[in-house]
Amino acid sequence: MIKRMDVRKIRCIDGLHYSFQILEYFYGQLYQACCSIQKEPENITIALLSCWGFIDALHRIRDISQSTPGINVKSVEMRAFLNATCAAEEYRHYIQHLRGELANDPPNTFPVWGTISWVDPEFENRCHTAIFGAQIPGTTFDGCVYDRNTMSWVSRVCLGVNSKSFNFDPVYQSVVKLKRYLIPEIINNISDEITFHERLTIVSMDILFDADA
Numbered sequence: 001m002i003k004r005m006d007v008r009k010i011r012c013i014d015g016l017h018y019s020f021q022i023l024e025y026f027y028g029q030l031y032q033a034c035c036s037i038q039k040e041p042e043n044i045t046i047a048l049l050s051c052w053g054f055i056d057a058l059h060r061i062r063d064i065s066q067s068t069p070g071i072n073v074k075s076v077e078m079r080a081f082l083n084a085t086c087a088a089e090e091y092r093h094y095i096q097h098l099r100g101e102l103a104n105d106p107p108n109t110f111p112v113w114g115t116i117s118w119v120d121p122e123f124e125n126r127c128h129t130a131i132f133g134a135q136i137p138g139t140t141f142d143g144c145v146y147d148r149n150t151m152s153w154v155s156r157v158c159l160g161v162n163s164k165s166f167n168f169d170p171v172y173q174s175v176v177k178l179k180r181y182l183i184p185e186i187i188n189n190i191s192d193e194i195t196f197h198e199r200l201t202i203v204s205m206d207i208l209f210d211a212d213a
Contacts, residue, residue, distance in 0.1 A: 006190050012068040013186055016061060020179055023057035026050040027172050031156050034118035037130055044132055047116050051159045052095060054168065058088040061175065068186055077181040084174035087166050094161055114161040115141040119153050127153065129160075 030050040036043045062085060066073050073082070094101060101108060111133045120126040127144040142160030144153050145167060155167035 008069050009186050009190055012064055013183065015064045016068075016179075016182065016186075019057050019060045019064065020175070023054055023061065023172075023175060026054040026057065027168065030054065030168060031118065034116060034128075034130075034157055035121050037116075038128070044116070044130060047130070048113055051114075051116060051157075051166075051168075055088050055091050055095075055159075055166065058085055058171065058175065059092045061178070062088060065178065065182055068182075070188075071182065071185060077178065081174050081178040085171055087164070088171075090164070091159070091161060091166055108162065109138055109140045110160065110162055111139065111141070114159050115143075116157065116159055117142070117144045118157045119144055 026049070030047065033043050033046040033050055037047060062082065065071060065078065065081070072078065098112070102112070111131060113133065115129050115131055117127055117129040120128060127146075129141055129143045131139070131141050140163065142158070142163060142165055144155065144158050145165050146152075147154055154165075155169040155171075157168045159166040159168075
């Protein structure tokens, strides 16, 4: 019989696996979507979906990884990941409680969905910021963060909310490092009765009618 602890672990792996997949999907299209906005403004929807979808998936990875049996949240790997990705919690809290944010009096000064900034693909010292939504006097916005010590942008894309920046590139690298550590750590000592399949199990069903009925 498969141990209950193994069942919990395998369910955590399933939760993490697709959370990683979702996050990688959003990250993979984010920069190109941003770079196309100036010529195709409607692509702001793809960029917004990618930004906030990435943050939601990251929140889920943080949650599951901290509740997985056998994972020490105080380990060097986990502490590094949680510290590097803590901004996800504040951002997700903001968007999950948008109703309350919109009721603030005085209102927030930044755009409802934040501002998306990206580094120009041809001119390395230039960044662009999309200020979408109603143009209200006094609106504030933030651009990409430039590190003068390394003489480089912190991230090719950032999402600005409330004078703060969510920098996608370094956060994504922290997720990659966590994945390399976490999955083998969870699988270790799992029952031999459990097998992993790369191909999906698909159940198909046909509806048959009796011609004489």
